[in-house]
Amino acid sequence: MNEWDNMTIAGFQRQLAAGNASSLDWWAACRERIDACESSIQAWEYLALEPTVAMPAKDGPLPALFGVPVAIKDIIDTQRMPTTWGTRGYHCVAASDMDAAIVTQLARLGALPMGKTVSTEYAYFQPSKTRNPHDTRLTPGGSSSGSAAAVASGMVPVALGTQTVGSIIRPASYCGVVGFKPTHGTISTSGVKALAPSMDTVGWFSRSVEDSCILFSLLTGAAPVRRLGSLNGIRIAVCPLPSTPPLSPDVKTAIDEAAMRLTAQGASVTPLRLGPVFDELVTHQQVILAYEAAHALASERIRFGESMSRPLQALLEDGRRLSLERYWQSRQAAEHARHEISAHFTERVDAILAPSATGAAPEGLDSTGDPLYSRAWTLLGGPCLNLPMHRTSEGLPVGIQLVADRFKDAHLLAIAGVLMT
Template sequence: MKPFSATEAVVAIEAGTLTSERLVRDCLDRIAEREPAVKAWAFLDPVRAIAQARAADAAKGGPLRGIPVGVKDIIDTHDMPTGHNSPIFNGKVPFGDAACVALCRTANAVILGKTVTTEFANRHPGPTTNPHNAAHTPGGSSSGSAAAVADGQVPLAFGTQTGGSVIRPAAYCGVIGYKPTYGDFNRVGIKMQCHSVDTLGLMARTLDDIALFRGAVLKLPPVRIDRKQGAPRVGFCRSPVWDKALPDTKALLERTATVLSSKGASIVDVAFAPSYNDIIDDHAAITGWESVRNYADERLRNPDKMSTEIKEGPMKRGLAVTFERYVAAQRKAVAFRAHVDSLFEKVDVLLTASAPGEAPEGVAFTGDPVFNSIWTLAHTPCVTLPAGTGSKRLPLGVQLVGPRHADNHLLSTAAWVAAHLD
């Protein structure tokens, strides 16, 4: 049976044809069947989950009506360990909930469990596999969230993005990933990696579910996606890293632009000013400087419990960034955001790649975030839509980027694009 979307489940629960307990039990059954292969969960307590569902059914109401939510394991939960995929935090239960978790509980959600992350949401992977082919990565760092949503184990899940950790795994697993405008979602209770760019994101199987979830996290009424809006003005932005795109992705983006044009969208090529062709290097300088300092305690008190991968990679590179380089990158980032804002004077949305291609083989490498880091630095809202498969029959996605603080319009535009791609 096809799993309920969150929006469908809310309607059914309100109609009395479904209960939160039944929905949670169905999710737990799916997890029991598939967890040995997918390995999406860092912590799961079925007894606790069912008790929450019964309480949600008794309470009635609330925007999320007892819908189960997966929480990336760098996000604090007062009643479950937050392990960060690190032996430093193994089994440690925080004193309270992250703001986003508390707001979901207020909306009458069920916090189903904690999903696998890479170590400190960086590069060292956990055990999660791609649900479409276990020989391939699900992406990272929000590995478990993307895989669990794609596999029908939970309808909604949190991810976070410093480089490409929401959009890329969502694309690899064939679900919808949404990174909001920087700063819209509260980050209290989320393990900080880079304070200038870290962004809480959402994963779901439908855009309506993203809108519902977003409303709960903002403690606002759900966004009503406008499916009557006219054809958008689309800027095809290959970006300065277009040479990193594999043939499947290049063909997909070109084909998408052609299809949308045939459906009435205005398509124009959009490019960055030449002075921003190396903006990806500025993202690396900012995140390198900040991450090595945000992990000062772990790095100095427990170096033996950090992976060689993180110590010899991000930490070593971060220590090599001078303060002068960091400041210069921050100044350039401010100018870059203004430049990106100006791109939207003539288009409604930018069309670009979600990832270089299909999910790489193996689970040791979670993929290259090069097509996401630019937009994370730009602070723009982004959404990836499933858009078929590549040569290995694994999912591909297209990424839509909107102007800052125009997330509602981006979601409506994404709905238009998705409808016409179908």
């Protein structure tokens, strides 16, 4: 631990303003940490050789993320760094024609791209090399494996990720960091490799809810997230989706602890049981994923099909066999569920408390773990937040997930801000 491990974006801005830090200090501290632990964690696919500093306007205020190091998931195009899409070399471009839109936005805000963080293959299931910083025998989760591990090990304060199934919430839970998936469609996916566009969502990992709030407002043009004094009047519903099987003991404890803290801060916490159609969302999510992936990755399959992992090949084969009618049936089921859950939220729920994952990070690097508890929420499209609150008796993080209705991202972040203080 050093002074940089608890540094926040706002804290760094204050240091800069007071003349106690210079623009490259945070970058240098991160590089030092990377030098110390990258060989064991292997979070990076590529490291930028030197910081690219955006020159601030003369006499103007510093841009809001000036000097903040950020990691870019390796399925996101970068003009000055290679992209491999987690393919371990069979698909690699030395430089993209354009930076992804979100990379340009971060640069305009003064952030410093530190490098490209490891992704599973095309952001689907096949793991790469990254290890869990809490125990290198464990998976960090996926697909945003490197981004979660880099933030968890202090190599960078902020990292971009994407979620189509559970690729932000699960690794955030396994690695013990804040992970935020905004409402679908909030952050531009221009220059981000598509897997299943109706669910692909750009989000990020951070060390604090506070930093996540700042990023949300800066990257979207939303008003600053207001700070709540307490959770008085906030209605929380506990609702794992799918509703079966029963939660594992570690996850149940994590949820119970979170419920207690929420209650202590003034919120009402009640169970919510959604109808059986909500359990079917897991299947619909799989159908939509397969159909859209088979179409979105049609060119990659033709060129690199033989190099692809078996799970990815199987997904694309499954998708090719699905008719449009079957796909649309699942899309319509998802829409009905979205409509129904919006009514729940509007009438009686501010946020839902749910598991982030089926337990702590499993052992081994052959799998990135089970995304079961993210499938339905990702399909429903609302904002999802992993909060690192609980540790198992072995000291491993088990996160809890807070979910809100679509377009209620700021309210969700505000609630989490109170919970985590």
